[in-house]
Amino acid sequence: MAVLSRRVRPDDWKPVGVDALEANALKVVRSANNRSVIAGPGAGKTELLAQRAAYLLQTGTAPAPRRILAISFKRDAATNLAARVRQRCHRNHAGRFDSMTFDAFAKSLIDRFGQALPERWRPRPDYEIIFPNDRDYRDFLYQTVGTPPASVGTYADLQAIAVKTFERRLLVGSPLPLGGWSNPTPGQWAADRLWQTSLHEGKKSVLSFPMIGRLAELLLRVNPMARDALRLTYSHLFMDEFQDTTQIQYDLVRTIFLGTDTVITAVGDNKQQIMRWAMAMDDPFTAFDSDFGGKRTPLYNNYRSSPELVRIQHVLAQALDARAVAPVSKTAGTIAGDSCAIWDFSTPEVEADRLAAFVAAEMKTHKLGPRDFVLLVRQKAADYAAVLEPAFATAGIPLRNEAGTVGAVMLQELLAEEASELVVAILRLATTKRAGRYWTDCQEALAALRGVSPDEEAAQARLAGELDAYAIKLTAAHSSPPKSKAVARSIMDDILAFIGRERLIAVHPAYGQGGWLDKVLDAAALHLLASSAGGIDWPSALDAYEGVHAIPLMTIHKSKGLEYHSVIFVGLDDGAWWSFSNDQIEATAGFFVAFTRAKQRVLFTYCARRGTRTKIATLYSLLEKAGVQTFSIT
Numbered sequence: 115m116a117v118l119s120r121r122v123r124p125d126d127w128k129p130v131g132v133d134a135l136e137a138n139a140l141k142v143v144r145s146a147n148n149r150s151v152i153a154g155p156g157a158g159k160t161e162l163l164a165q166r167a168a169y170l171l172q173t174g175t176a177p178a179p180r181r182i183l184a185i186s187f188k189r190d191a192a193t194n195l196a197a198r199v200r201q202r203c204h205r206n207h208a209g210r211f212d213s214m215t216f217d218a219f220a221k222s223l224i225d226r227f228g229q230a231l232p233e234r235w236r237p238r239p240d241y242e243i244i245f246p247n248d249r250d251y252r253d254f255l256y257q258t259v260g261t262p263p264a265s266v267g268t269y270a271d272l273q274a275i276a277v278k279t280f281e282r283r284l285l286v287g288s289p290l291p292l293g294g295w296s297n298p299t300p301g302q303w304a305a306d307r308l309w310q311t312s313l314h315e316g317k318k319s320v321l322s323f324p325m326i327g328r329l330a331e332l333l334l335r336v337n338p339m340a341r342d343a344l345r346l347t348y349s350h351l352f353m354d355e356f357q358d359t360t361q362i363q364y365d366l367v368r369t370i371f372l373g374t375d376t377v378i379t380a381v382g383d384n385k386q387q388i389m390r391w392a393m394a395m396d397d398p399f400t401a402f403d404s405d406f407g408g409k410r411t412p413l414y415n416n417y418r419s420s421p422e423l424v425r426i427q428h429v430l431a432q433a434l435d436a437r438a439v440a441p442v443s444k445t446a447g448t449i450a451g452d453s454c455a456i457w458d459f460s461t462p463e464v465e466a467d468r469l470a471a472f473v474a475a476e477m478k479t480h481k482l483g484p485r486d487f488v489l490l491v492r493q494k495a496a497d498y499a500a501v502l503e504p505a506f507a508t509a510g511i512p513l514r515n516e517a518g519t520v521g522a523v524m525l526q527e528l529l530a531e532e533a534s535e536l537v538v539a540i541l542r543l544a545t546t547k548r549a550g551r552y553w554t555d556c557q558e559a560l561a562a563l564r565g566v567s568p569d570e571e572a573a574q575a576r577l578a579g580e581l582d583a584y585a586i587k588l589t590a591a592h593s594s595p596p597k598s599k600a601v602a603r604s605i606m607d608d609i610l611a612f613i614g615r616e617r618l619i620a621v622h623p624a625y626g627q628g629g630w631l632d633k634v635l636d637a638a639a640l641h642l643l644a645s646s647a648g649g650i651d652w653p654s655a656l657d658a659y660e661g662v663h664a665i666p667l668m669t670i671h672k673s674k675g676l677e678y679h680s681v682i683f684v685g686l687d688d689g690a691w692w693s694f695s696n697d698q699i700e701a702t703a704g705f706f707v708a709f710t711r712a713k714q715r716v717l718f719t720y721c722a723r724r725g726t727r728t729k730i731a732t733l734y735s736l737l738e739k740a741g742v743q744t745f746s747i748t
């Protein structure tokens with residue numbers, strides 16, 4: 115798609131890369147006030163943000179040097195949005211678009227300004243990030259913390275606090291009091307003890323992301339210079355998947371941007387709220403509309419799914435929100451046969467064979483690749499992968515468990531890591547015959563890391579020369595993919611030395627902290643080695659690294675925001691949904707998310723060996739209500 119580098123008059127601006135936007139979407143794109151956009155799956159919410167970025171940057175409505183900040187929940191959502199903006203905007207413009215996760219944003223604030231926190235709340239600069247679980251809190255609350263002073267309460271008071279309440283309500287439930295809690299309750303006393311131990315008592319400070327979020331909010335509350343710097347930097351703020359916002363994140367945004375001229379656009383879908391277990395607010399949209407005067411703007415189209423799938427989706431949507439309006443599908447159905455069915459298998463082995471054969475046949479019929487399909491599971495992806503993988507391999511389709519881990523990193527996350535992306539881009543450039551596309555990617559990425567702007571021609575030419583020389587050196591040293599972990603790691607280190615480790619850390623501060631860069635590089639080396647098995651050549655090894663020819667298997671949570679021609683949901687049974695009755699709404703929302711990833715077809719599989727289907731009978735009756743049929747396959 116052609117991208118513009120010159121300034122466009124707002125009246126002349128047209129959506130980039132799509133034929134049209136629906137009327138409300140266009141209103142939001144051009145809006146000068148705070149907006150909350152609630153719309154169903156496939157309505158183009160992420161696309162709307164990409165178009166709005168294009169509009170603001172190309173028309174100068176977000177005037178240089180001010181920038182747009184886009185906050186997403188997941189790394190791949192942030193990367194995906196940044197990629198859409200890069201496709202739609204000239205690099206001079208896209209350079210003013212910062213897309214990151216909430217966690218990365220909060221952490222960057224602590225890394226930049228954290229040492230200005232008052233002593234009682236100040237983490238040491240080399241703090242470590244931890245991911246505590248219920249057991250850690252239980253141990254702390256009922257053992258490590260000891261007995262509160264008599265003026266505060268008793269050990270029995272602490273025992274009366276539920277573990278979940280401790281983290282959610284007490285530790286990070288509300289903004290931190292600058293001088294600590296005066297007259298603390300036993301719970302507040304314990305929370306303060308945990309804060310002080312975490313910040314000051316170990317060899318290093320140890321903090322969870324929710325704690326980092328709370329410290330960032332405090333930091334900006336008490337440090338007007340840092341707050342003003344952010345307000346001046348960002349003329350516009352976008353928040354994607356806003357339904358999953360936690361109180362911590364919301365408070366941070368409120369402290370920074372409430373009452374400022376920064377224009378906020380929050381988009382999301384209440385029916386896809388699947389992060390309540392991770393402290394998502396009950397109704398962040400209403401809070402936003404009331405605090406920020408957000409003007410609610412619905413969208414009505416569905417650009418992803420066929421009319422038949424949209425019809426079924428609407429039955430599910432109504433179970434989550436009785437007032438849901440039926441969306442209009444803007445996509446044609448292209449498959450023969452059922453758009454949705456339940457396949458009831460005699461054994462998991464038969465299931466694996468039949469699914470593999472089905473995907474292989476569909477790939478042929480519709481000229482699709484393995485990445486047009488996804489195998490979704492509710493949990494325990496590795497268990498399903500163990501049965502499905504051999505069957506798919508026999509059908510000639512590699513299967514990849516994206517939820518699996520390599521070293522200390524989840525595969526899906528590794529691939530979204532900047533360090534991994536850079537290494538692969540440089541290896542592609544060095545080892546591919548016609549490497550044109552990779553040239554541009556590498557040159558742009560390196561220029562960004564070195565602060566060379568697109569119009570500095572001499573510096574750009576020097577960079578191209580360096581890249582060229584390095585690519586030749588790299589292929590000379592490694593004519594074939596690595597055969598040992600040591601060689602794989604040395605390739606990573608060599609490329610990192612060329613890119614400039616310090617430069618990478620300067621641009622991505624997360625790498626400078628807690629040994630994260632080395633964990634990523636180690637995982638990348640392990641994954642490269644595994645991808646190089648069988649004496650294959652570089653292009654094949656890099657394809658395997660990126661999973662280009664593999665069908666992905668992932669959990670529903672990881673599928674959020676993604677889309678596929680066909681979704682195969684494996685295991686619609688009580689075993690996988692054992693906690694269904696604990697939070698039926700959230701579980702149904704998860705089911706809805708899984709269903710709505712499909713453009714053309716959704717298959718559910720069931721196998722009595724894995725469990726009954728009584729607990730999740732409501733899901734089956736919803737499908738039945740929508741006319742979805744079950745077929746027995748023995």
Ligand SMILES: Nc1ncnc2c1ncn2[C@@H]1O[C@H](COP(=O)(O)OP(=O)(O)OP(=O)(O)O)[C@@H](O)[C@H]1O
Pocket residue numbers: 132133134135136153154155156157158159160161162383386417418674675676677710
């Ligand atoms: N105006 C449009 N015209 C054509 N295609 C569009 C338009 N808007 C979005 N799309 C396409 O429709 C699909 C869904 O868009 P997008 O991912 O932005 O939806 P979403 O609302 O964020 O979905 P979800 O909440 O389900 O993740 C994408 O393939 C996108 O490219």
